[in-house]
Amino acid sequence: MNNKDYLLEEAYDPQSRYKDLSRFEPEFWKKKKLSEMSKEEWELLCDGCGKCCLNKLEIKGKIKFTNTRCRFLDSQSCLCQIYYHRFEKVPDCRDIDLAAIREKPRWLPKTCAYWLLDNGFDLPDWHPLKTGRADSVHQAKMSLKDKETVSETGIEDYENYIVDWPDL
Ligand code: SF4
Ligand code: SF4
Numbered sequence: 389m390n391n392k393d394y395l396l397e398e399a400y401d402p403q404s405r406y407k408d409l410s411r412f413e414p415e416f417w418k419k420k421k422l423s424e425m426s427k428e429e430w431e432l433l434c435d436g437c438g439k440c441c442l443n444k445l446e447i448k449g450k451i452k453f454t455n456t457r458c459r460f461l462d463s464q465s466c467l468c469q470i471y472y473h474r475f476e477k478v479p480d481c482r483d484i485d486l487a488a489i490r491e492k493p494r495w496l497p498k499t500c501a502y503w504l505l506d507n508g509f510d511l512p513d514w515h516p517l518k519t520g521r522a523d524s525v526h527q528a529k530m531s532l533k534d535k536e537t538v539s540e541t542g543i544e545d546y547e548n549y550i551v552d553w554p555d556l
Contacts, residue, residue, distance in 0.1 A: 400467065402436055402522035409520065422486060422506055435515050436522060437531040438466030439497040439556065443540055445547060451495045453556045454549035456540045457532065466531045497556045499530050530555050
């Protein structure tokens, strides 16, 4: 498969999601449960960190993250390059729904907005919904941008890539 066939997001500007936040109730994430959110509100919660696209291993009942990333994740923008085809092209790509968020052991990073809200925490101050800037997740160093990651292509010994970053 030629990855270039699926590069759909070249013109996508992550900042476009935050251009007109006045359409939403202020701090809607504090007023609604995840299950009550509209699709648009739900999508806005994703901070764009890309960390859910790291490969993981389950060892003795615990999730260990590796620094190997899905081959379709752009390492600097942290955007999926095949977003609209992801489930078709990557069988183990996970939809972020309530069941995924509540799955044990936890496989989403502890900074994930969905996991935080579902566990009674507020969004962090660097979250784009609070700053109004899509790049604030990168500036806070909470995304994969500028982290040392490698594409999963060709990797078999995932246990040699386990990382223990504080934001996982
Ligand atoms: S870990 Fe959560 S907040 Fe980060 S990209 Fe994945 S779904 Fe979005
Ligand atoms: S296909 Fe799925 S796991 Fe891969 S980059 Fe896209 S969203 Fe992430």
